[in-house]
Amino acid sequence: MLFTSWAFLLFLAVLVPLYYLVPKRVQWIVLLLADAVFVGFAGVRGAVYMVVTIVTVYAAARGFDALFRRQRETVAAMKATHTKEERKKARLGFEKKRRAVLILCLCVNVGILFVLKYGAAIGRLSAAWLHTPAFGADLTLTMGISFYTFSSIGYLLDVYRETIPAEKNPFRLALFVSFFPLLVQGPISRFDLLGRQLNAPHSFSGERFLSGALRIAWGYWKKLIVADRLLVAVKALCARPAVYRGDFVFVEMLLYAACLYADFTGGIDITIGIGEWFGVTVEENFFRPYFSKSISEYWRRWHITLGEWFKRYVYYPLSVSKPMRTLSQKSRRLGVGVSRRLPVYLATLLVWALTGAWHGSNWTFLVWGVLNGVVILLSEEMKPLYARFHARFPGLTNGACYRGFTVIRTILLLSSLRLLDCYATVKEAFSAFFSMFTTWNWGAVFRGGIQSLGLSWADYGAAFAGVLCMFALSMAQRKGPIRKRILSHGTVCSVCVLLLLIGTILVFGRYGFGFDAGQFIYNRF
Amino acid sequence: MEALLEILKELHPETDFETEEALVDRGVLVSFDIVMLITRIEEEFDVVIPAKDITPEHFNSAKALYALIEQLQEQDD
Amino acid sequence: MKRTVLKIGGVLLACILLFGALFAITRLLMPKYRETSVEGSLTAEYYRDTTPHDVLFIGDCEVFSNFSPVTLWNEYGIPSYIRGSAQQLVWHSYYLLEDALQTETPKVVVYNVLALKYGEPQSEAYNRMTLDGMRWGKAKTGAIKAGMTEGEDFMSYVFPLLRFHARWSELGSEDFAYWFKAGEPVSFNGYLLRTEVRPATETPLPPVLKDPHLPETSMAWLEKTAALCKENGIDLVLIKSPSIEPYWYPEWDADVAAFAEAHGLWYVNMIEQNDAIGIDMQTDTCDMGQHLNVYGAEKLSRWFGSELKTRYALADRRGDEALDAAYRTLTERYETEKLRLTEGN
Numbered sequence: 045m046l047f048t049s050w051a052f053l054l055f056l057a058v059l060v061p062l063y064y065l066v067p068k069r070v071q072w073i074v075l076l077l078a079d080a081v082f083v084g085f086a087g088v089r090g091a092v093y094m095v096v097t098i099v100t101v102y103a104a105a106r107g108f109d110a111l112f113r114r115q116r117e118t119v120a121a122m123k124a125t126h127t128k129e130e131r132k133k134a135r136l137g138f139e140k141k142r143r144a145v146l147i148l149c150l151c152v153n154v155g156i157l158f159v160l161k162y163g164a165a166i167g168r169l170s171a172a173w174l175h176t177p178a179f180g181a182d183l184t185l186t187m188g189i190s191f192y193t194f195s196s197i198g199y200l201l202d203v204y205r206e207t208i209p210a211e212k213n214p215f216r217l218a219l220f221v222s223f224f225p226l227l228v229q230g231p232i233s234r235f236d237l238l239g240r241q242l243n244a245p246h247s248f249s250g251e252r253f254l255s256g257a258l259r260i261a262w263g264y265w266k267k268l269i270v271a272d273r274l275l276v277a278v279k280a281l282c283a284r285p286a287v288y289r290g291d292f293v294f295v296e297m298l299l300y301a302a303c304l305y306a307d308f309t310g311g312i313d314i315t316i317g318i319g320e321w322f323g324v325t326v327e328e329n330f331f332r333p334y335f336s337k338s339i340s341e342y343w344r345r346w347h348i349t350l351g352e353w354f355k356r357y358v359y360y361p362l363s364v365s366k367p368m369r370t371l372s373q374k375s376r377r378l379g380v381g382v383s384r385r386l387p388v389y390l391a392t393l394l395v396w397a398l399t400g401a402w403h404g405s406n407w408t409f410l411v412w413g414v415l416n417g418v419v420i421l422l423s424e425e426m427k428p429l430y431a432r433f434h435a436r437f438p439g440l441t442n443g444a445c446y447r448g449f450t451v452i453r454t455i456l457l458l459s460s461l462r463l464l465d466c467y468a469t470v471k472e473a474f475s476a477f478f479s480m481f482t483t484w485n486w487g488a489v490f491r492g493g494i495q496s497l498g499l500s501w502a503d504y505g506a507a508f509a510g511v512l513c514m515f516a517l518s519m520a521q522r523k524g525p526i527r528k529r530i531l532s533h534g535t536v537c538s539v540c541v542l543l544l545l546i547g548t549i550l551v552f553g554r555y556g557f558g559f560d561a562g563q564f565i566y567n568r569f
Numbered sequence: 570m571e572a573l574l575e576i577l578k579e580l581h582p583e584t585d586f587e588t589e590e591a592l593v594d595r596g597v598l599v600s601f602d603i604v605m606l607i608t609r610i611e612e613e614f615d616v617v618i619p620a621k622d623i624t625p626e627h628f629n630s631a632k633a634l635y636a637l638i639e640q641l642q643e644q645d646d
Numbered sequence: 647m648k649r650t651v652l653k654i655g656g657v658l659l660a661c662i663l664l665f666g667a668l669f670a671i672t673r674l675l676m677p678k679y680r681e682t683s684v685e686g687s688l689t690a691e692y693y694r695d696t697t698p699h700d701v702l703f704i705g706d707c708e709v710f711s712n713f714s715p716v717t718l719w720n721e722y723g724i725p726s727y728i729r730g731s732a733q734q735l736v737w738h739s740y741y742l743l744e745d746a747l748q749t750e751t752p753k754v755v756v757y758n759v760l761a762l763k764y765g766e767p768q769s770e771a772y773n774r775m776t777l778d779g780m781r782w783g784k785a786k787t788g789a790i791k792a793g794m795t796e797g798e799d800f801m802s803y804v805f806p807l808l809r810f811h812a813r814w815s816e817l818g819s820e821d822f823a824y825w826f827k828a829g830e831p832v833s834f835n836g837y838l839l840r841t842e843v844r845p846a847t848e849t850p851l852p853p854v855l856k857d858p859h860l861p862e863t864s865m866a867w868l869e870k871t872a873a874l875c876k877e878n879g880i881d882l883v884l885i886k887s888p889s890i891e892p893y894w895y896p897e898w899d900a901d902v903a904a905f906a907e908a909h910g911l912w913y914v915n916m917i918e919q920n921d922a923i924g925i926d927m928q929t930d931t932c933d934m935g936q937h938l939n940v941y942g943a944e945k946l947s948r949w950f951g952s953e954l955k956t957r958y959a960l961a962d963r964r965g966d967e968a969l970d971a972a973y974r975t976l977t978e979r980y981e982t983e984k985l986r987l988t989e990g991n
Contacts, residue, residue: 050801205621344596355600361620363604372608388604424601502815536656543664551671551811556802557770 047228047314048267048555055082060321068245072219075242075322079222083187090186093160097153098218101196104149105203105210105217111142112206146204150197157193160185165405188227190402194353196221199235201357208236216243223324225315229308231329231349238326246323251531254538256320258527261545263313268553270510271307274299276554277497282466285476290483292493293476297459300466302511305334308347332518337450340420342458350402354395363391393417403465408473412464419457506552570635576609577631586631593625603628610634616641670825672807675814676778678824683775684832685710685732689742690779691831692729697972698750700960701726703836704743704871705758706734708887711937713756715835716980717947719973722955723962728836733772736761736867741789743871745780747878754881754958759902759913760894762868765861767793778806834980839940841987846890846927846935858897865905872909881958882909888916888925888946890935912957916946923949940984 046052059078066074083091115138122131160183167180199220202208211217220239281288281296288296312329319326333346343351362368368387375383393414400413440446460477467473495501520526530538577586584597592598598606606628607618616638627637679686688710701724703709709730718724729742743755767773773793780786790803802808813821823829832838875882884906886894899915906913916923923946927935930942938946954960963969 050799207621340599340601341596344599356623359600360604360623364607364618364620364623384605384608387608388601391604392601420601500815506815535653536660539657539660543660547664547668547671550668550807551675551814553811556808556811557797 259317
């Protein structure tokens with residue numbers, strides 16, 4: 045079920061009233077059944093993988109809890125009879141066991157994700173390089189697996205670190221793993237933030253319902269009016285890298301930036317709004333990302349939950365891990381600066397390579413990830429240089445102009461990196477990027493070129509108006525949450541806004557059979 | 570505490586660490602700084618900060634961070 | 647309490663306003679079919695003629711281009727109407743007949759067999775042209791569900807805005823002119839008048855049929871149609887209109903002839919009768935043999951009217967005041983249009 049399907053809207057229309065009609069103590073069961081329907085709809089294979097994840101993560105987490113308990117009991121019992129060293133040894137014994145369980149459970153879950161994500165690519169590579177028969181072509185990702193696997197691993201590690209206790213009821217854990225709005229495009233969630241809410245009883249609130257509806261409608265608005273429309277042009281541009289070069293690439297960068305923003309934030313808006321309908325606060329995944337002044341700031345504001353996940357579970361542990369500490373000590377003779385930087389830099393690059401790999405099995409994603417890391421490290425290294433420059437020309441950094449410059453610079457930079465996401469090969473992406481500086485053809489873009497991409501001027505106009513609306517809303521959002529302000533004007537006003545959103549989606553959204561006048565010219569009359 | 574403030578100042582001379590209460594939430598200390606900071610603290614105070622303690626709550630203010638260091642030092646004994 | 651009532655009232659008012667606005671927008675965005683693709687107007691126009699019809703033509707373009715109800719009336723006093731639209735498929739024909747039977751029961755139903763060659767839904771655009779004008783009822787829902795193409799959904803028939811919303815960028819003056827106004831009918835009791843002459847040329851024989859028989863599904867719909875007529879005491883006549891394009895295979899002809907024989911129906915393949923009728927594909931077609939022009943249609947109607955009259959003992963209804971008045975207006979409009987188009991040529 046896609047968010048943009050009648051089946052999904054019908055599903056919600058049945059589910060939401062049902063959720064508030066049943067007794068509160070079974071609300072979570074209704075939600076769990078809804079997840080089962082949603083997952084089942086997408087296919088049995090996906091359901092099987094999900095059940096494996098739920099069962100293994102549940103068992104491992106319970107195992108950690110039991111081991112912690114036994115460790116405490118044993119150590120306490122040893123207090124009178126044994127020495128400190130012996131107690132420490134006992135503690136280490138338990139730690140070893142926990143680590144073994146953790147590694148086993150991670151292997152299963154990361155393994156499933158790895159095989160599904162890279163199986164086909166590895167099969168192709170092995171056929172091409174080692175001349176083995178091709179395999180793995182039928183391995184495809186199942187719905188939401190990249191998201192729920194990460195959420196589940198987060199839960200597993202939190203229990204392992206004793207940050208949170210393990211959930212005793214496997215079905216309540218299952219509800220967290222399978223919560224259906226999150227299976228479409230995230231966000232990656234934490235059990236301590238989401239799991240408890242999902243399992244808690246909720247009473248109906250008209251205002252919350254309306255607030256959720258506004259968020260959902262705005263999400264659809266962005267998706268249907270801007271994203272799905274611009275996607276047509278972006279796809280056309282990416283499909284023919286040999287033809288659309290030079291300034292077409294520049295146009296493509298901007299269109300893709302708008303398209304991806306509208307699509308991804310729109311989807312998350314829908315997810316968060318649906319969460320509100322069930323009384324659940326889903327984590328925000330974006331914070332006006334295109335207002336960032338640097339790439340590293342952008343990554344703290346775009347797909348926030350993924351960045352947080354990598355920081356919490358990979359970047360920090362890796363940076364302070366034993367091998368990194370040893371490396372840091374060994375490199376001391378190269379200078380304090382080097383030895384302090386080496387672990388951070390290595391961890392940063394590794395995390396970015398992983399982030400790239402998470403996005404897809406194509407080489408382009410890996411290069412994209414590493415380049416992001418390189419840009420972030422470079423700007424870190426150049427900080428003293430910037431500082432000296434700005435000390436020389438004080439006053440430059442003040443004022444809206446400079447802020448605007450940094451924002452636009454960031455957007456252009458991240459859009460350039462994203463070209464890797466558009467094309468099939470790294471070579472094509474780089475060739476397209478450099479053609480912007482070698483092929484000068486503005487005329488071609490506006491002399492009909494842009495109209496050859498499957499969109500009419502009216503479509504570009506509608507998309508542009510949509511982008512302006514998104515921009516205006518982002519500006520307004522800086523002064524406080526918009527929905528709260530709308531709701532403060534009363535129910536009637538909020539309903540009017542909601543209806544206006546729905547009305548404009550119905551007319552200007554890109555959905556259904558596109559009316560093509562040509563299609564109607566009756567060639568036999 | 571003095572030593573800690575010294576290290577923090579080294580990292581971000583422009584910030585008033587004695588009063589700031591949302592170093593992480595407001596984006597003063599980013600992940601990069603945090604790891605650098607940990608290396609320095611571990612050198613200076615002879616403690617090991619485990620990954621599970623690297624949370625915004627512990628790094629949002631100098632006070633909270635110092636409390637963490639003290640707690641870790643005690644644990645070691 | 648008072649505040650709650652006010653709130654609910656306000657919300658209701660807002661909803662009513664939205665639905666009102668959406669209704670108006672839907673009317674604006676729906677194609678008007680007045681200057682281009684006029685065939686799209688035909689289904690809805692049927693409901694505007696409230697006089698009874700003794701003969702009802704059912705079929706595709708081969709009925710709405712080839713038969714002139716005006717001639718049938720003026721020559722034989724037969725009141726008739728054509729329920730045909732562009733690429734009207736067999737299930738559409740069945741349900742359009744069922745729909746017509748809600749309000750009238752003709753004596754004879756004339757059924758053109760060309761569409762039997764299609765056993766599957768063909769084109770979304772033609773589906774819409776045939777169905778959007780239909781009045782709501784069991785017949786319409788049946789017709790929609792019987793023949794949706796890939797990607798169509800029922801909801802978009804209930805709310806045509808879902809289908810036609812993208813027309814906001816191509817609205818023309820006719821969309822505003824006929825926003826809430828019906829305008830003059832485009833047809834003459836379902837007949838679309840054309841005066842151009844484009845002679846037929848020799849065409850190479852079409853390829854040999856892969857399957858020599860008409861699809862089973864369409865024959866089943868014909869069966870249902872025959873049963874519906876029988877139930878209502880209506881004589882069903884099967885015809886193959888005299889158009890020579892697209893090619894009507896002898897194998898198909900044999901299938902229909904066998905069906906007619908089995909059901910005791912009259913089937914006439916008019917292509918074979920063209921000489922008797924007097925149709926000359928050099929002067930009587932407007933598009934090289936696909937459709938007749940008004941000269942061909944009048945000749946055909948004259949011949950077919952006399953056949954119908956003798957075979958089914960149809961009464962001459964001239965002298966009936968209401969009918970006389972209705973057909974007088976129709977004839978005037980018809981002659982004016984014919985003259986206008988002839989002078990334009």
